[in-house]
Amino acid sequence: MSANASMLSILARRITYTIPILLGVAIVCFALVHIAPGDPLVSVLPPDASADLQKMLLAVYGFDRPYIEQFGRWLWRAVNGDLGTSIATGRPVAAEVFKAVGNTLRLAVLATAIGFFFGALFGFVAGYYRDSFVDKLASALSVFGVSVPHYWLGMVLVIIFAAELGWLPPTGAGPGGSTDWAWDWAHLRHMILPAVTMSVIPMGIVARTVRALVAEILAQEFVVGLRAKGLTDRGIFRHVVKNAAPTALAVMGLQLGYLLGGSILIETVFSWPGTGFLLNAAIFQRDLPLLQGTILVLALFFVLLNLIVDILQTALDPRIERG
Amino acid sequence: MTTPIVSIRNLKVAFAGGAVRAVDGVDLDLGRGEAVALIGESGSGKSVTLRSLMRLNPERRTRVEGSITVDGRDVLAMSARELADFRGAVVSMIFQEPLLALDPVYTVGQQIVEAIRRHERVSRAAARERALDLFRRVRIPSPERRLDAYPHELSGGMRQRAMIALALACRPKLLLADEPTTALDATVQIQILLLLRELQRDLGLSIIFVTHDIGAAVEVADRILVMYAGRIVEEGTARDLIRAPRHPYTIGLLKSRAHGALAKGARLEAIPGAPPDLANLPPGCSFAPRCPLAIEPCRADRPPLVAVKESQRARCIRTEAAATLAPQLEPTG
Structure with missing residues (x-):
């Protein structure tokens, strides 16, 4: 089989594998929201609403049907791109979610890029000069990155760079609020503080992973083999990078996935109009359709990212079975 | 006689801040086009000696004394840059386990092309053409396809052939082979040994071959040096050492081989005790401490190398007594 044909068949197989995962994700999303206690209509109904009105609204939103039917209808509409209507705002959930996903994605990608760059740099230096002063410094930084509370770090950065120095805006996504985004300085400067705060997590994890990888690779016999054929440190560096890349990229992809969903605290601290912010609002308002829709879209992104990481790894590492 | 390609004088290599003396005063001369085998058990210092010739022992943890001259150049005085230019071009090495010694994420062809282009200014296509020639030379079947294979996709014998092709890529004068057949099946071992001997003759290579298998040493080497605890204890032609070994350790090694048809139930003779703590x-x-012939003076002073005959020397004061111990072996062809 030619390399191209086998790559295509891997792609097809990996994509097929994701279908049952997606279905499972949808069931969990749906179930989670219904298992949680509380009445979904509490936020739209006046406290003194009559029983009839309550019944009518339940029927309008379909909450009176059996769960299996509700799930079927919800899933069918979701597949067709309709995630329902937000109870709190009356706007379509899909539009709200995708606007928020765009904001979160921008932030998470920038944070992952910063975190990966510095994490890989520290990790490389630490792994190369193991047990040296640089190694200890890099290890300390990565432990700091993994263990510091991020909302606290965010607030400290706001105090220093926004409140005291006044260099950067403390909150928000730009002059036009959450609606208009443009790639200009007026908007970008709003991203800097949240992105730096967020980047500390992947930086710590990537640094630790890369350090361990580099140390392990350098201890292998083939590095002696490379020296024996006359390669200098620069030539060996290329080999170390190519050996470390599949694992390092996988870790980066997973971190990006976590940042997409797990940035509720940071988005709240910076009032960043992303998915974390949206989830927070949806939970407090018991806005079931919005909550379901947001979780579903985030989970889809996570599955998609895993798929991409999987395919990238297969493409980069010849030892992974391709048949 | 022309100047030797390798000349090692009183080489001492110590690890762990000098505490562990892995090599303890080795002298070795290798003529151009000559093949010698260094034999000995694990920890005898044979691989460390071999790696010292290219300074491949971890620099930070190793202490080296003595002198090493290869092709007229002082190896221990080279700068990092000179050393990198020297490695692969003048001297190259074959490793014991090619699966570990080749980079797993590059094809074997890429690794050979990389070696050629490291030392010579040639195009990628020309380097690949040469890699293909090398693959034919080491008799790898369907060489075009195998060049694009990753190390794990080749069989053990094929990998070692690829490793030999890589080592020969820049036409080195000296080839160092670190137990090149230990990881292979018995039938493949013979093929690799025959290939090495053929290449040595055709290309006029000088070879230092490290092994713990006397049978393999005899196949390839003109001369054999036996190492024990970091010292050379006996050296001679392959014929001398097989027919008339004079050091009790060499005699022990020969006796402990499963030679020919070992009768069922017969005990294999082993050397009692274990190698000393370095x-x-x-x-x-x-x-x-392990020698059946040891007498008081043996324990007091380091024995000198005693010439048994012109081509054979043993570091032993009891070579005459040892002669009576020597196994009666039929010639091994």
């Missing part, structure tokens, strides 16, 4: 060597002959 951090705590005895003052006299390091083999004395």
Whole structure:
């Protein structure tokens, strides 16, 4: 089989594998929201609403049907791109979610890029000069990155760079609020503080992973083999990078996935109009359709990212079975 | 005689801040086009000696004394840059386990092309053409396809052939082989040994071959040096050492081989005891604690190399007594 044909068949197989995962994700999303206690209509109904009105609204939103039917209808509409209507705002959930996903994605990608760059740099230096002063410094930084509370770090950065120095805006996504985004300085400067705060997590994890990888690779016999054929440190560096890349990229992809969903605290601290912010609002308002829709879209992104990481790894590492 | 390609004088290599003396005063001369085998058990210092010739022992943890001259150049005085230019071009090495010694994420072809382009200014296509020639030379079937294979996709014998092709890529003068057949099946071992001997003759290579298998040493080498606890204890032609070994350790090694048809139930003779701790060597002959012929003077002073005949020397004061111990072996062809 030619390399191209086998790559295509891997792609097809990996994509097929994701279908049952997606279905499972949808069931969990749906179930989670219904298992949680509380009445979904509490936020739209006046406290003194009559029983009839309550019944009518339940029927309008379909909450009176059996769960299996509700799930079927919800899933069918979701597949067709309709995630329902937000109870709190009356706007379509899909539009709200995708606007928020765009904001979160921008932030998470920038944070992952910063975190990966510095994490890989520290990790490389630490792994190369193991047990040296640089190694200890890099290890300390990565432990700091993994263990510091991020909302606290965010607030400290706001105090220093926004409140005291006044260099950067403390909150928000730009002059036009959450609606208009443009790639200009007026908007970008709003991203800097949240992105730096967020980047500390992947930086710590990537640094630790890369350090361990580099140390392990350098201890292998083939590095002696490379020296024996006359390669200098620069030539060996290329080999170390190519050996470390599949694992390092996988870790980066997973971190990006976590940042997409797990940035509720940071988005709240910076009032960043992303998915974390949206989830927070949806939970407090018991806005079931919005909550379901947001979780579903985030989970889809996570599955998609895993798929991409999987395919990238297969493409980069010849030892992974391709048949 | 022309100047030797390798000349090692009183080489001492120590690890762990000097505590572990892995190589303890080795002298070695190798003529151009000559093949010698260094034999000995694990920890005898044979691989460390070999790696010292290219300075491949971890620099930070190793202490080296003595002198090493290869092709007229002082290896221990080279700068990092000179060393990198020297490695692969003048001297190259074949490793014991090619699966570990080749980079797993590059194809074998890419690794050979990389070696050629590291030392010579040639195009990628020309380098690949040469890699293909090398693959034919080491007799790898369907060489075009195999060049694009990753190391794990080749069989053990094929990988070692690829490793040999890589080592020969820049036409080195000296080839160092570190137990090149130990990881292979018995039938493949013979093929690789025959290939090495053929290449040595055709290309006029000088070879230093490290092994713990006397049978393999005899196949390839003109001369054999036996190492024990960091010292050379006996050296001679392959014929001398097989027919008339004079050091009790060499005799023990020969007796402990499963030679020919070992009768069922017969005991294989083994050397009693274990090799000495390299951090705590005895003052006299390091083999004395295990030697059946050891007498008081053996334990007191380090024995000198005694010439048994013109081509054979043993580091032993009891070579005459040892002659009576030597196994009666039929010639091995």
